[in-house]
Structures are given as C-alpha cells and as structure tokens.
Amino acid sequence: MKKKFLFLLSFLLLFTSVYASERKKMTLVINNIVFEKDFVVKNDRIHIPLRLVSENLGADVVWKGDTRQVEIINKGKKIVFYIDSKEYRIDDMVFTIDSPTFILNDTAYVPARALANAMDAKLEWNEKEFYCSINNGYERDATREPDPLMDGKDLALINKIRRVTDLGDYLRDGVMRVEEVQDGKVYELFLKDYEKKNLSMRFIFDKNNNLKFYKFDYFPNEKYPFLEKHLSEGESRKVAREFMNLVGNKKRFLKDKELSKDQRDYLPDAGTYVFYTKSGEVTVDASGGFVYAYSKN
Numbered sequence: 001m002k003k004k005f006l007f008l009l010s011f012l013l014l015f016t017s018v019y020a021s022e023r024k025k026m027t028l029v030i031n032n033i034v035f036e037k038d039f040v041v042k043n044d045r046i047h048i049p050l051r052l053v054s055e056n057l058g059a060d061v062v063w064k065g066d067t068r069q070v071e072i073i074n075k076g077k078k079i080v081f082y083i084d085s086k087e088y089r090i091d092d093m094v095f096t097i098d099s100p101t102f103i104l105n106d107t108a109y110v111p112a113r114a115l116a117n118a119m120d121a122k123l124e125w126n127e128k129e130f131y132c133s134i135n136n137g138y139e140r141d142a143t144r145e146p147d148p149l150m151d152g153k154d155l156a157l158i159n160k161i162r163r164v165t166d167l168g169d170y171l172r173d174g175v176m177r178v179e180e181v182q183d184g185k186v187y188e189l190f191l192k193d194y195e196k197k198n199l200s201m202r203f204i205f206d207k208n209n210n211l212k213f214y215k216f217d218y219f220p221n222e223k224y225p226f227l228e229k230h231l232s233e234g235e236s237r238k239v240a241r242e243f244m245n246l247v248g249n250k251k252r253f254l255k256d257k258e259l260s261k262d263q264r265d266y267l268p269d270a271g272t273y274v275f276y277t278k279s280g281e282v283t284v285d286a287s288g289g290f291v292y293a294y295s296k297n
Contacts, residue, residue, distance in 0.1 A: 026130040030056040031138050039132070040109050043099035046125060047109035048132065050081060050101070057119050058138035063108075070101070070108050072118070079118045081110055090118055143177040143188075151178060151185070153209045158187060160246050162201070164239065165216055165290045170199060170224050183207060199224060211247045214294040229289025236273040236284040243282055243291045251277040 028035045030053055040047040050070055051061045059074035072079040080089045081101045088095055088110075097114045112132060116123035121136035146155055162171070171189055179186045184207050190200035197217055204213040220226045231239065237253065244250060254276045256264070268274045271287040283293035 024130060026132055028053075029131070029133040029135075031135050031140070033140070039112075039130075040104065042102070045099040046112045046132070047099070047102075048112045048115065050108040050110045050115065053115060053134060054119065056138075056140060057121055057134065057136050058140070059119065074119055081108070081115075083108065088114065088118065143179045146176050146178050146187070151187075154185060154187065154203070154205050157209075157211060157246065158189075158201075158203055161203075161214065161243070161291075162189075164242055164246070165292070166201070167227050167288075167290055168224070170218075170226075171201065174201075184212070210296070211294070212296045214291075216290070216292040218288075218292070226288045227290075228287060231284065231286040231289050233273055233286075235289075236286050237275060239289065239291060240273070240275040240282040240284050243294065244277065244280070247280075247294065247296075249277060249280050249296070251279060253277055 024039060024041070025036060026039045028037045028039070028048065033056060035052065037049060037052065050072075054061045054072050054074070057074070059072045059079075062071045062073075064071055068083040070081045070083070072081075078089075078091055082088065083103055084100050086097050086100045088097065088101070095114075095118075097111050099111050101108060101110045103109070112125065112134075113123060115121075116134055119134075119136055121134050124133040125131070148155070171191065173191070174189045175192050176187060176189050179188075184205045187203040187205070188196070188200060189203075190196045198219040198221075200217050202213070202215045202217070203211060206212050218224070218226060229235075240253075254263075259276060263276055266274065268283065271285065272292075273284050273286055275282050275284070278297075280294065280296040282291055284290070285292045
C-alpha cells in the first residue's frame with residue numbers, strides 16, 4: 001500500500017512539474033489594452049484565457065456548468081466552446097480544432113487562433129518576444145458613474161466649483177462620468193444629446209484628491225447664452241482668488257517681475273485674464289464672470 005502511495009505521489013509531482021512548465025507569461029494586448037497573463041503551450045498550440053479575451057473584445061461570456069461549455073455572445077452570434085473537446089460551434093455550424101479547450105485553475109483556455117477566428121479578430125503572435133495581439137476594433141468604455149463612497153471628496157469640491165463657475169446652472173441636468181487613471185481620476189460633466197465641445201466640465205484629481213486640472217468648455221448660443229458680467233481685471237482677480245481658495249491653493253498671485261518669460265509673453269484670449277501663483281494658474285472669462293480653466297504645476 002505504501003509503495004502504491006509513493007508511486008502515485010511521484011506521478012502527481014512529475015505531472016504537475018511538466019504541466020507547470022508549459023505555462024509561461026506573455027504580453028497579451030487586446031484592443032490596445034495591455035495584460036501580462038499566463039498562456040499555455042499544449043499540443044504545440046498557444047492557449048489563452050477565454051473569458052478575459054472575449055469580454056475585452058466586447059462579447060458577453062456565460063459558463064454553463066451542467067454541460068461544461070462556455071457560451072459567447074458576440075455581435076449577435078452565439079459561439080460555444082466545449083471543455084475537453086476539439087469542437088466548437090458558431091450558431092449552427094460546428095468547427096474542429098487540433099487542441100481541446102480545457103480548464104486550468106478555474107480558467108478556461110482555448111487555442112488563440114480558434115478564438116480569434118471565432119470572434120472575427122486579427123491575431124498577431126511573436127514567439128520570440130512572447131507577445132500576442134488580438135484586435136477586433138471594439139472599444140470598451142472605461143468610465144463609470146460616480147460613487148458617493150469612493151468619490152465623495154472629489155464630488156464635494158466639484159459642487160463648490162460649479163457654484164462659482166456654472167452661474168446659469170446650465171449643467172444642472174448634466175451627466176457625470178468618472179474614469180480611473182494611473183495617477184488619479186478624471187471626471188467629466190456634460191449634457192446628454194449635446195456636443196461636449198460646446199458645453200462640458202472636466203476635472204482631473206490626483207491620488208490624494210487634489211485638483212490638478214479643470215476646464216469649462218462652453219460655446220454661447222441662444223439656448224445657452226451665458227451671463228454677460230464684463231468683469232474688470234480687479235474683479236476677475238477676486239473671482240480667481242475665490243477659486244484658488246476652493247482648491248486649497250491660497251498662495252498670493254505672482255507680481256509682474258516674478259513671472260517667467262513664457263508667462264509674461266503669453267497672450268490670453270480677448271476678454272480673459274490669467275493669474276499665476278507658484279503652484280498653479282487660473283483663467284477667468286471676464287465677459288462671463290467665471291473661472292473657465294485651472295491647472296496646477
């Protein structure tokens with residue numbers, strides 16, 4: 001009995017070692033999104049994670065545990081891969097591949113070429129660099145709706161800025177979207193069914209919830225005329241200081257002799273004033289009476 005156990009243990013260790021050696025890291029690029037993922041070489045074929053690739057190509061993926069099959073809905077087509085089978089189906093047509101789909105560590109793997117063909121995607125494979133690119137032109141929306149728990153600090157500041165900027169409350173019914181980026185978050189407030197370039201606000205926060213950049217894009221027209229305040233330089237400076245106090249930058253504005261050459265030579269658009277501090281700058285629309293741009297150095 002002991003000999004049988006030792007033989008079985010040795011066999012399992014050998015099998016695990018051989019199988020693990022077939023797994024390698026590769027750079028997997030799906031529609032220009034980069035992943036560092038395992039791929040598996042089996043039957044001289046490259047196998048890639050089925051769900052990860054399919055969903056990033058824009059498809060919906062459903063696992064059917066009772067029949068051990070993975071169902072993919074892609075642009076109205078139904079694609080089915082069967083676990084431990086060399087067959088897969090697209091709608092009513094059955095195709096054969098030379099290496100079966102299989103599960104490893106709760107992840108279904110499928111031959112790369114078969115999945116790309118089924119998804120009408122272009123496949124590029126560089127064996128020397130362990131680089132695989134799959135592209136079908138699908139672009140995933142990286143934005144989400146604001147979350148009061150995750151974004152509360154940012155949203156509180158955004159609401160304060162809107163009170164000194166969107167004086168006509170034009171974006172009252174605006175749609176807010178958030179995008180997680182490497183260095184923080186990007187918020188965009190815009191009107192649905194209206195061009196963003198004509199009316200939208202963009203806020204960029206760093207990881208510490210500090211506002212790094214703000215821009216109010218607007219284009220006056222009959223529906224959105226904007227206020228006609230015609231602020232003087234002194235009044236514009238007051239508006240700019242109020243804005244700087246909101247974003248936590250209370251340093252005084254630089255005097256003319258403290259400006260850099262680029263700052264001295266910069267000519268703002270007619271009807272606007274730019275005010276500089278050591279850590280940021282504010283642009284005020286004197287004809288509208290509000291801040292429309294801010295950037296932190």
